[in-house]
Amino acid sequence: MRHVGLVAGAAAALLVAAGAITYSVAEEHGSGDGTPSADSADAGFARDMAVHHQQAVEMSYIVRDRTKDPELRRLAYDIAQTQANQRGMLxxxxxxxxxxxVSSDAPMTWMGMGDMASGKDGALMPGMATNTEMTKLGTLGGKQAEIFYLQLMTDHHKGGIHMAEGCVAKCAVGVEKRLAQGMVDSQQSEIDLMAGMLKERGATARP
Incomplete structure (x- = not known):
C-alpha cells in the first residue's frame, strides 16, 4: 500500500502542475505565432496519446468494479484519474x-511509424489492448481480473512510454516535452509497481 501511495503522490504532483503547464502553453502559443501545424509531432502526440489514455481509463474502471483488493483498486483509480486529466490537457x-x-493520417505517423499501427482488433497503437482483450477483462473477476489488468496495463504503459519518448525527442513545445517526460517517469514507476503486484499473485508480465 505504501508503494501505491508513493506513485499516487507522484501522479498528484504531476496533475498539480497541469494548470501551470496549460497556461504556459497559452502564453507560448496564444498569439498564434509558431503554433504547431496539424501534421507536427506536437499535434500528433496530443491526438494519439489522448486516444491511448482513454483506453487506460476504461480498463482501470472495469477492473476497479471487478476486484475487492484495496491496493489494486487504488492503483486503478489513480491511473484512471491521472490519465483522464492528462487527456483533457492534450x-x-x-x-x-x-x-x-482527429486526423486522416494513421496513428503514429508523427513518429514515422504509421505503417506499424495496424489497428488490428481495435489495437490502434503499440501497447493498446484489443477489443477481444477488453471484452475478456469485463468477464473476469477477483484474482483473474487483477492479473489480466496488470498484464494489459503493463503493456499499455510500455507503449505509452515509447510514444512519450517520441515526443521528448520530436516535439517543439517545451512544456509538452516536459509533460511527456513526466509520463515516461511516472509510467515506468507504475510498471515497476505492477511487476511486484503480479509477483504477489504468482504471475508475470506478458513476454
Missing part, C-alpha cells in the same frame, strides 16, 4: 492551437 492544447482532434 485535447485542450489542440483546441488552443486551433487544430483538429
Amino acid at each position: 485535447l485542450g492544447w489542440l483546441d488552443l492551437w486551433g487544430l483538429p482532434k
